[in-house]
Amino acid sequence: MxxxxxxxxxxxxxxxxxxxxxxxxxxxxxxxxxxxxxxxxxxxxxxxxxxxxxxxxxxxxxxxxxxxxxxxxxxxxxxxxxxxxxxxxxxxxxxxxxxxxxxxxxxxxxxxxxxxxxxxxxxxxxxxxxxxxxxxxxxxxxxxxxxxxxxxxxxxxxxxxxxxxxxxxxxxxxxxxxxxxxxxxxxxxxxxxxxxxxxxxxxxxxxxxxxxxxxxxxxxxxxxxxxxxxxxxxxxxxxxxxxxxxxxxxxxxxxxxxxxxxxxxxxxxxxADEAAARFGALSGPLGETPDLWIPIGLDPDLDEAMRDAVRGSLDLLTRCYGMDRRQAYAYLSVATDYAVSQVVDGTKGVHGSIRKADFR
Missing domain, CATH: 2.60.120.580 (Acetamidase/Formamidase-like domains)
Incomplete structure (x- = not known):
């Protein structure tokens, strides 16, 4: 061709x-x-x-x-x-x-x-x-x-x-x-x-x-x-x-x-000390843009990758903004998009898009 x-x-x-x-x-x-x-x-x-x-x-x-x-x-x-x-x-x-x-x-x-x-x-x-x-x-x-x-x-x-x-x-x-x-x-x-x-x-x-x-x-x-x-x-x-x-x-x-x-x-x-204050116990990759936090979930099982992304989102909101975990869970459901990053690498990926402007 x-x-x-x-x-x-x-x-x-x-x-x-x-x-x-x-x-x-x-x-x-x-x-x-x-x-x-x-x-x-x-x-x-x-x-x-x-x-x-x-x-x-x-x-x-x-x-x-x-x-x-x-x-x-x-x-x-x-x-x-x-x-x-x-x-x-x-x-x-x-x-x-x-x-x-x-x-x-x-x-x-x-x-x-x-x-x-x-x-x-x-x-x-x-x-x-x-x-x-x-x-x-x-x-x-x-x-x-x-x-x-x-x-x-x-x-x-x-x-x-x-x-x-x-x-x-x-x-x-x-x-x-x-x-x-x-x-x-x-x-x-x-x-x-x-x-x-x-x-x-x-x-x-x-x-x-x-x-x-x-x-x-x-x-x-x-x-x-x-x-x-x-x-x-x-x-x-x-x-x-x-x-x-x-x-x-x-x-x-x-x-x-x-x-x-x-x-x-x-x-x-x-x-390390500054990282702990900013990110908490960061155990894997975390994305960021000027407008978004991008928690990334990874697992061979796509359902587990999704759960991993949501848990990472909860950890981010509680440590960065002092949000109550249950309130954060509700916020994520109403205001955050989750997308499948990729389904082709054996380990699947899901990422969230948390708007920083929502907390200003």
Whole structure:
């Protein structure tokens, strides 16, 4: 399915690829872990002081995975993308001797770890997203290997299906039919990093989110948002990746519009005593925007993920606003939306949206 050359050329001209210059941390075979969140034993590829701003060039796994040929120039060329419009770092990672066993490793390219000087267990690292810039104007939504919300129902016996998406005139587009790439649906873009995490003692598989954060896929965590993560090991060892141009709550097909971003991130450190006063006993990821608190529930059972999100919401309201727990329960029922973050990662996600303005 090749997009008309003139259409692709217009998209490429509107969102020109960025080179590697200007990034504090490029994604290279030496600075990434493929399929795993680095653990305490992995040496940092960058060390920064608390409050530092880091520019990270993230790479999407779509187009470099083995079931897509592990050759992004050839893979994206099948959709009409010229070789010079394929990122050098994606090609370098795909062709490198980095081991990647899809039966054992996760798909995600995790850039890091980044050491935050002075971070200790009990502290909280706060990752604030200052800017997200598309590095190319195209990407992939994929379904594969009996995964997603409807395993086996949609793509049949095919091991993988890759739908090509474009950025056109500032919005995303996807073909209505695989055999007719010119008739397209259009949808708004809302870039975010699906993966932001801190290290645990051992390496953690990149797919399942947990207390360390990781692959939480909460689409509200775009520019201006902050993810608060309880530090598990000295220096925190932050890893990021899984860049998205857009995603619907649920992410039902398995992935969303996966495509590389240049991310500008500020890494703040909240000491343990201050963290206890602000967050209480924070046991997992907590999102925040200027307007919202975003409690995140995680569990292999979607019902339990929902309960986890509600409990986290109650804890937040009681410690931040001194709200009676029963009154908070009633407030959540009348004023807070809960959405399914994703149902495709083994560990399911539910996130709430608590308006800060309700308490001013």
């Amino acid at each position: 090749t997009v008309a050359p003139e259409r692709l050329a217009k998209a490429l001209a509107a969102v020109p690829p960025l080179d590697g210059s200007g990034a504090d941390l490029p994604s290279t075979p030496e600075t990434v872990s493929w399929g795993w969140m680095p653990g305490a034993g992995d040496g940092p590829v960058l060390e920064v002081a608390p409050g530092s701003v880091v520019s990270v060039d993230t790479v999407s796994h779509e187009g470099i995975l083995g079931d897509q040929g592990r050759d992004p120039v050839r893979f994206f060329g099948g959709f009409g993308v010229p070789g010079e419009a394929v990122l050098d770092d994606a090609a370098a990672i795909a062709s490198s001797p980095l081991s990647h066993d899809p039966s054992a490793d996760g798909p995600h390219v995790v850039t890091g770890p980044i050491a935050v000087t002075g971070a200790r267990p009990g502290d909280v690292v706060s990752i604030t997203v200052l800017d997200l810039v598309p590095r190319v104007p195209y990407g992939i939504v994929s379904t594969r290997h009996g995964l997603g919300a409807l395993p086996g129902e949609v793509i049949g016996d095919d091991p993988v299906f890759s739908a090509f998406c474009l950025v056109e005139d500032g919005v995303g587009s996807i073909a209505l039919r695989a055999d007719d790439p010119e008739r397209r649906a259009r949808f708004p873009l809302s870039p975010f990093l699906g993966f932001m995490g801190v290290a645990e003692a051992e390496r953690v598989h990149s797919v399942a989110p947990a207390r360390h954060g990781g692959n939480i896929d909460v689409r509200l965590l775009g520019v201006g948002a902050t993810l608060h993560l309880p530090v598990q090991v000295p220096e925190a060892l932050v890893g990021v990746g899984d860049p998205h141009f857009a995603q619907g709550d649920g992410e039902v097909a398995l992935t969303a519009f996966e495509a590389p971003l240049r991310a500008s991130l500020r890494l703040d450190l909240v000491p």
